[in-house]
Amino acid sequence: MRLLLDFVVFSFLVSSTFAAPAKECAYKIKEEIASPPGWTKRSKAPAGHLISLRIGMPQENFHQLEKQLYEVSDPAHERYGQHLSKEEVEALVAPHPISLSAVNDWLNGFDLKEEDLVRSPAKDWITVTVPVKMAEKMLDTTYHIWKHTASGDQLVRTTSYSLPSNLHAHIEVIQPTTIFGRFRPDKSMISIIEDAPATVVSDGSQISAGDSGITVDASCNTTITVSCLKQLYNAVGVVGSGASSIGITGYLGQFANIQDLQSFYADQVPAAVNSSFTFESINGGLNSQNLSQAGGEANLDTQFAFGISSPTPATFFSTAGSPPFNPDTTTPTNTNEPYTDWLDFILKQENPPHVISTSYGDDEQTVPQSFAIRVCAGFAQLGARGVTLTSSSGDHGVGDGNPNPATQECFTNDGRNLTKFIPTFPASCPFITSVGGTTHIPEVAVSRFFSGGGFSNYFARPLFQELAASKYIASLPKGTYAGLFNPNGRGIPDVSAQSDRFRVFVGGRIESIGGTSASSPTFAGFVSLLNDARIKAKKPTLGFLNPLIYSLGVSGFNDITVGHNSGCGTTGFNTSVGWDPVTGLGTPNFQKLKEIVTSF
Template sequence: MRLFSKLFSLTLAVSAAALPTSDHVVHERRAGTPSRWEKTARVNGTEKVLVRIGLAQSNLDRAYESDSVSPNYGKFWTSEQVISTFAPSDETVDAVSNWLVNSGVAASRLVHTKNQGWIVFESTAHEAESLLHTKYYHYTDKVAGTKAMAAEEYRVPQTVQKHIDYVKPGVLLPFASKKNRAAKRTRTYKPSRKVAANASSLSTCDELITPACVAALYKIPPTSPNVSASNSLGIFEEGDYYAQEDLDLFFANYTPYIPQGTHPKPAFIDGAEAPVPVEYAGAESDLDMQLAYPIIYPQTITLYQTDDYNYASGEIETDGFFNTFLDAVDGSYCTYCAYGECGDDPNLDPVYPDNSTGGYTGQLMCGVYKPTNVISVSYGGQEADLPAYYQERQCNEFLKLGLQGTSILFASGDDGVAGPPGDDSDNGCLGNGTIFSPAFPNSCPWVTNVGATKLYPNHTIADGESSVVDPIGHPYSIAFSSGGGFSNIYTVPEYQAAAVAEYFQNHNPPYPYYEGNASFGKNGGIYNRLGRGYPDVSANGDNIAEFNAGEFIMEGGTSASTPIFSSVINRIVEQRIAAGKGPLGFLNPVLYRNPHALNDITNGSNPGCGTEGFYTAPGWDPVSGLGTPNFPKLLDVFLALP
């Protein structure tokens, strides 16, 4: 929806005295011009400029007062409460408005957007430069030929600075699209045998993980035949589609108690479709279903399949991820403003109607599905793939969904401390190819990350699991180690601070580090000592039995770990509903207060970037998190909460 269809007039409370110009301080400064862009000329002072001032949101610093030791625990918010709580305060609106009016911008020229995130006015370039103590230049994208207006820095009054998020036009130039959008990918190989001789046997779990192995590893009991119709497990998919024939083959061989034809409930977004003929089946979607159903059935699965084929397949290139899904489960996100962006980004996200051949020609779907209590997501990328402002706005949405009672779990990645090879460098690392590459949106403080574990050869369930480290060719054609590390965008959240501090104190990694993204790579540092650590938890993710495209295969990846842990949480929510309680929402504050409810993983590492990566350790670590689920203990913890 266009910006000005949402505008209405703004009533101002104007103070008598103008702010002194000497009070101006630098609000944003760009270190240099990206190589793709060329500064061409100063902007003519008479040129028209639409100035948009993004207003700072309220109360984000106290969003998670509702943890396990708070009397507010379990008192989830309505969407209306979320919007009103985080909307810019009256003080913020008044402070910015007064500054503009006292600087000579007539009150009648100002509009405040209905989504509350912006104050907007038309100006000449000269007036905008005077207001912001800056100089605007024209820039040209040397590759695409597109043009943009931007400044190298701008200033605002110090007394107003805390009320302002971003100003546009500001220092940001449009993000240069990358050709390959990273996604969590399973590791696949075809074993010599067709299927396990005895699907219920636990003697070969070190060779093949079956539903029986998963249940034994995590002490998951059989499900009750009586389940709540409202407690469906949500699974996200993009560009990968399940086949019913594969599900039926799996059920027949491993879970005959699940009827043939059992399938997920469709929640298709912006032209998505599923299932597909078996020869086109994706290993990712098949895997998610085949791991989740044995744990939760007769609970159901809701499939959030996103985007039409043009966008989902990459035929139309986009680098953005998850925004169309978030639009569909929360209509307010379609116009939500934060960090200088309002609504979806036309340079990064799919645009609907899609008038390309076979495209979805309807309008962007906003708020058409109620989010399930638990959502499992086995996809993502790296922080370096997208602008920080894009990720921060999205991270706020995960926070808000958690406050409304939805638990969201993400796969931590399959490349250890690196990203996918060839993404940001030949080895998937940053800087000169030695700096660790944190994953997106895993580093967001408001999601729960799931790393991968395995049973090493000749180890039994009683021996316990280790973190996955699979070199090239053993058994997959590419290396696989569980993703983990520290964010370059987000600082350590309060709920995690003690666990991270203990890790550094008792198990200090043998690598130089930097402190904050502003000192990226300083003194040879290869990871951010002050960043949010991930993963938070783990589950088995190697040698997984699967049927795909009509054949028996074996899979590995944190893509497998995530639906396992998500299914455990969905089972626990079911027990809470039966006890007259509600869903769990954001899980991490409770998990970090109760590490005894998880199986601690103390063997393994997550190599990458020419290093052995981080190492597991007693307690939390950036390889396996707090550990794998112990169903009875987790159930006791969560049932004891209000």
């Protein structure tokens, strides 16, 4: 089964070699985009500005990796749970020697030596840092400084680049070139930050959680705590044994404060007081412990993911780097999306955490499809190794990143300016479990902000989701949103969890935070507990989760049938019985899921 689009077919590599050195071949456009809406071209980029080019070569046997990924992730397959080793994965994504030779010759033509290059373990990526002047020669292009009209952010980018014609078969993508994503804190899916009461007041009364038969403390309808989540999702008294592991990604100067974590534990998870997490710095990423620099996003993610799964070993990854270009600084600026730097790091690790959550993303269309496919392939490598990845589905319904639905401009950036719903990436990658948002008890799709959802324009609908998504689309009244979404695309999200009024400690203050930022680490925390149950039963970790949850796991979710996800001047999609592009399959019932995942 082939999910990713436009991968190069390699049969020609067996019988052919490139005909001439790269310098003797005419350049031909490799990738070209229209001028991105909302951005204005300013001046030429400074010739001496350093830019880190990431060169992605074709992964010759990715189709084999994908096949094996589905085999080890499908509970009906005899290979279920037989995850691949780091070395096995690297062998499957390694480029063909002819591609390596062709690209090496091309780089040598610019006097770039091996010591100038940084290669990924599988050698499918090469990173080289060069001045803009050299990058322009290498790619036969001109870089400019582009300014985002609404925010003032600036990027060094081009709208077209070329390669020698004989290299097109040996290089899939080079970035940063045509990527105009805005990977920044206001894209990190946090929607609400408010002061919260010093204490949670409970009179002991209970409210029904709905058809599950579960009752929850009434205070949980105004404030969400770890206790509320464990009550709501049928995991009261469940704690980790330390057998599993969990990780949280942090970007853009979002620091997880340990003092705040201790305050959170004292308030909500007393048994975890004096425990902490392992800190991993990537590309010089920091984790300042100055209370004034505590990050709402980082604290939300770590406090709830680690609080739910405690005492599971936990890791916080801080990745340095930010796309916006600062013309007033003389220091090198890494203008790649920082999650690719995180991928570089995590794929090198022998034992990455068993489940990892991220709460950051971009509008899918701002990430060139060729680049999105390669990043998604990196997530597939982690899944094949037994790592579960969860990601926020977004906070703007079917709309773009504009937090005000009334002013969203949902237009394609391909030069045609067509009105379209805007899915998010990396949530649209089929190898990630995308997590939408709910609120209130009984649960409904979140309404104060909007659970991101819809259908990918880049990734075809995977087989594991075909039945559920096709049934939903067939239920839509004829002509509903015709032309506004891709009816054959991968559906978003896969599942949901509470995402509003989370009680978080930030910089010594107590705040109420909402967003699918909250739902992704919450769901990851419960997946970690499921991994713990499987390990105790002498079974392997869950790894890539989606084939399981869309088959045997369906009965382990609380179906959400009230709500919608407005955006683009519409009410968006409605929830329904079964899967829907608002809340996915629903929210977890831990005990049911535990029974399912320990039964095979």
